[in-house]
Each structure stands twice: as structure tokens, then as C-alpha cells.
Amino acid sequence: MTSHIRPISRVLLLRKHARSFAAVSSNSPAPSMSTVGPYEVFDRNVKRMQRNRAALREGGTRSRTVDYVRDEVAGRMMERFLDIKRNFNTVLDLGSGPGHLSKLLEKDKVQKSIMLDSSVATLYRDPDSEFEVEVERIHVDEENLLSSVEPDSQEAILSCLGLHWVNDLPGTLVQIQKALKPDGLFLGAMFGGDTLFELRTSLQLAEIEREGGISPHISPMTDTRDISNLLGRAGFNMLTVDIDEVKVAYPSMWELMEDLQDMGENNAVIERRNVLRRDTLAAASAIYKEMHGSGESVPATFQIIYMIGWKPDQSQPKPLERGSGKVNLKDVL
Numbered sequence: 001m002t003s004h005i006r007p008i009s010r011v012l013l014l015r016k017h018a019r020s021f022a023a024v025s026s027n028s029p030a031p032s033m034s035t036v037g038p039y040e041v042f043d044r045n046v047k048r049m050q051r052n053r054a055a056l057r058e059g060g061t062r063s064r065t066v067d068y069v070r071d072e073v074a075g076r077m078m079e080r081f082l083d084i085k086r087n088f089n090t091v092l093d094l095g096s097g098p099g100h101l102s103k104l105l106e107k108d109k110v111q112k113s114i115m116l117d118s119s120v121a122t123l124y125r126d127p128d129s130e131f132e133v134e135v136e137r138i139h140v141d142e143e144n145l146l147s148s149v150e151p152d153s154q155e156a157i158l159s160c161l162g163l164h165w166v167n168d169l170p171g172t173l174v175q176i177q178k179a180l181k182p183d184g185l186f187l188g189a190m191f192g193g194d195t196l197f198e199l200r201t202s203l204q205l206a207e208i209e210r211e212g213g214i215s216p217h218i219s220p221m222t223d224t225r226d227i228s229n230l231l232g233r234a235g236f237n238m239l240t241v242d243i244d245e246v247k248v249a250y251p252s253m254w255e256l257m258e259d260l261q262d263m264g265e266n267n268a269v270i271e272r273r274n275v276l277r278r279d280t281l282a283a284a285s286a287i288y289k290e291m292h293g294s295g296e297s298v299p300a301t302f303q304i305i306y307m308i309g310w311k312p313d314q315s316q317p318k319p320l321e322r323g324s325g326k327v328n329l330k331d332v333l
Helices: 014-018 044-065 068-082 142-147 169-179 197-211 224-233 253-262 278-292
Strands: 002-005 088-094 110-117 134-139 154-160 180-191 237-250 298-310
Touching (some): 068 237, 068 298, 110 142, 142 169, 154 169, 197 278, 197 298, 237 253
Parallel strands (some): 088 110, 154 180
Antiparallel strands (some): 180 298
């Protein structure tokens, strides 16, 4: 299923656009190849700063204007959540932002939502929002879930687009599994590897043409083929993984880049370039329109991977032992 959303377009200045991918300065040390642990792809300090700044810009007004992707994905996640025939006293909303998913929870399904996010400004952006369920907000890094959550304590953990900036995704999934009670539910949504492929290819072609090489401007994302393996390695069973797309139409590449900045989704790769030349950006915009444009707009594709996993428990149904079947396949055929 594919959805088409058209955000409110704005008239923007070229000078403003040229700064869209300019990185925030950071004092984070470069990753060391001699350290033990996951290799760091993203600068988490920069990402927190970007999200905080986006949530505070113009009192949060601009941030709210670009909630359309997260709100759409939250709605689709809620459809999957409602298909699970079980009620919960408490759910943990990991990487909650201001509450895109928690705002959709209903009391006949859930009594309380615990919202966790690494960005304080984003977490408290909408303090006066109305929630049907009781809400508790906790500031915590998604990579260090077990620093604030006890093992075997949660009935369900939900995550709506909150894990694509995590450096150690396998380790974070392990922490989620450990935090769940036996037979606990994990339901998540992540951006897939084909997200913003139009922007990625346009920037790469423009850099090759104007500068003779390419550099990362869009973060690497998880391949859809890896999610099932990662969930299985983390100890989940009864897995369900499916893929969806959200397509958004923009007047041009400039509006897309501006909205990504207002979403707090700027580039945060450690080895990123701090500045893109104006002529390279102008070339990328022309390539984008030529290759992907249609009429007065250009599309941007957000690939979404939805995943469901359960923490093992003796009460869960188990497959029959091999050879125990009583119906001959020949008779069925």
C-alpha cells in the first residue's frame, strides 16, 4: 500500500536551502578502531542537537508542520497494534518524539504509555497535548534502554521511527527483548534502505558531475532483508515483517530538504561533509526534477519496515515435531 501526502509548500530562498545539509558542530570524538563495541556510524550528540533545535524552532511551529510522515506511519502502526487481540496495562513508546503514536492509544486497549526519547525538546514539545491514556515522559538514550528500564518488566514496547539513528541496532533489539516480560510484544517501524532514493541518487550524480566524487549526505539505513535475522538473533520469535511506502509530493528538492531539517532528520553521519557547494545543490535539484519529477512536483519515497516480535514463553503455541503430521500431502493434492 502506498500513500500520497502533499505537505504545505512554502516559498524559500536559495541561500536558506544551501544551508539545509550544513552540519552542527560537535565535540564527539571520532570512532576508534581499537575500541571494543559497535562501530559508530552516527554522531549521537549531533543528532540530539539537531532534533532539539528543530523542536524549539519558532516555538515548535515548524516542527509540527512537518509531522505528516511520522503521523502517517503512527496511524499505520496503530492498525497493526489493534489487530493484536490483547489489552495492555502499560506500553513503552521508545523514541516517542512528542507522542505521534501515544496520542492514538485508546483506553479500551492500553491504560498508560511511557514515552522515552533522547531529545528533551522533542519529548516535551507538546506538553499540553491531549492523550486518552495516562502518559509518563522519560528522557533516555534509545541505545541505553536498560539504564532506565528493568529487565522482564514491560508488557509491550512500541517504536515508531525511533531506531534509524541507533549505532548498535542489534544490541538495542537485544535490550528491548530483555526489557520485555515473557510473551511480551515488540512492535516497531523503521525507515528502510530505499528511503529517499530519489534525493540520494540526485546528490550523488551532481557531486560526480561537479566535484568528481561522492560523499554521504543521507544516512545509511537497514536493509529489509536483515530485519528478520536481527530480530531472531535478539531472541524474538513468531516474527512478522512487512514493507510499506509513504510517497510525498514536493514542489522541488528544496522544500524536501527544508522539511527534513525541520523534522530533525539532517545528516548525522560521522564522516559527513559539513558544506555542500551551491552549484552542486543546484545541479542536484535539476537532476531530481529531470529524473523523478512529474508536472509541478517531485516525489520523495519513505520506505517503512514494520516488524513484530514476541519474547519467548512456554505458553506460546509451538510447531508440531517433524514427522508428527497425520494427513498425507498426496491426499491433499
